[in-house]
Amino acid sequence: MRTALSISLVLGVIYVLWMAAVPVMNIKWEVAQAQRAGVAAVIPETGIRTAGNWELLVANPGVIPGTYAQEKPRLPAPAQVFSELWDTTANKKITSKRSLIYHAQVTLSATLLGFGMGTLLGIVLAVGIVHMKVLDASVMPWAIASQTIPILAIAPMIIVVMNSVGITGLVPKAIISAYLSFFPVVVGMVKGLRSPDAMQLDLLRTYSAGPGQVFWKLRLPAALPFLFPSLKIGIAAALVGAIIAELPTGAQGGLGARLLAGSYYGQTIQIWSALFGAAIVAAMLVGAIGLLQSLLLRGMGMVR
């Protein structure tokens, strides 16, 4: 109850700030329109391009209502974004190309496949790094270097190369997702697998535990609290990867395609609604991982 109250209060503050920002961001275009329509608009002598937003706002209070209903605003009003969001989810058939749910499902399938691949790769790499000196010494710097390569630059190359081997569709997008999501998993998992301290390791040695037993009974359980925050970051990164992968491929479906189309045609309301759609998908994914985390850690008696 108190949580709901706190959340709604924070949301209320954000709503008020957003509503207050709309006229400031959109006033210039509105005043220019009024001037073109011959309506009296107060414009500084230096011209409208160099005029400050506040200056115009104070001088032309009459055009403020218009700033909430522009077709291509710099900052759409909340109501515009949410009515577009509602219109494209509830009022369209799921199979329709205009339905946001259709686009979300296209992106989601690539995200989940890529997240699975990335997590698996990340955990395997982390286990290798912790247990094999060669990997520890040689792989980590390259894993870091791999993340500094701008994915947008190599995404087209990956897709072209995969295409020439005959792999198209979901897999190239999933590979780009995996590329972004494996790194947080490696970092968190290596840290977690190394978190048991010397006393605990010594205890297992006094039990004459083999390396396998040390791994399953000590290192892996100790790593889980580190793994889950990494998984949350990883799945958000996987979604970003899937969206980025849709940009250079000229994909017909997907949230990325929707964003790009909105960006091309200056449909800012469409950009914002796709953005909120992506954030809702991401929040659901992160929430699912969080649920798994609390269930698993509680089952293991690790929640304090």
Next chain:
Amino acid sequence: MTGASGPIPTAIGAIVLSVLALLLVYAGVERFSAFGVALLAAMALTATTWHWTNMGRAGVLPPLALGAVILLLWEVGTRAYAVPGIILPSVSAIAVRFVSSGDILWQDFLQTFVKGALSGYFIGCGVGFLVAVASDRLPFLQRGLLPVGNFLAAMPIIGTAPILVMWFGFDWQSKAAVVALMCFFPMLVNTVQGLRATEAMQRDLMRTYAASYTQALVKLRLPAAAPFVFNGLKICTTLALIGAIVAEFFGSPIVGMGFRISTEVGRLALDMVWAEIVVAALAGSAFYGVVTLLERAVTFWHPSQRRV
């Protein structure tokens, strides 16, 4: 590969084989033999690294050896099979381009990394850390702001980038805004997690000392959170560079790494693209390295920092 041979002979073997592979491919001999020799050289290098790390002399050698293996196979592979430059340019072509365009690369580096990524990194990580500490102090913020913050921060930046570029202009300020937005979320999540990392026994000890909230925060909970905080800082180093570069795809002045990559891709000058990727990889790795050194100095007590 057994202990009898030792690393020195295999190292010499690896060097000889590498030189042979390069000679073969530059002389234009049969492609299969050149690539085969390169594969043998790669195996010898791997064996050398194996010996070296097992002898306890790690250092910078193993990553360099792995890099050398990849570069050798890349160079010999692209040359031997005459891979077209618009799919994958050879290592030597990229190196030539890297040296001859040093000036441009340096300007791009300053614009994207120093101005865009670094300033955004400090703003994003700083604000994320402060909000985490504040939300820990005020239960109201933790209940109200964290779910909302999680939701907003889960927005893929690729979508906010065009909007932020529209708002903050083409220059580095919009890139810094994108980077700050990207760094905020990991930093917040990790710091909040870290501030919960103390054990009840330790908190009780602080209470028996009659420590105030601030004292407990500074002397117990922040130090205990440091490994988590550095986890976030490290993840943000790579995010910062990617964010700054990706944001430039949506509009930039005629300088910057993202600008250069997108225009040179359009001109099919992939050697220049790869030279920029090399700069990005070098800058990002150095950035990560600095944060790692800092982590080693601050959290020297943590088991994960222990030298085995």
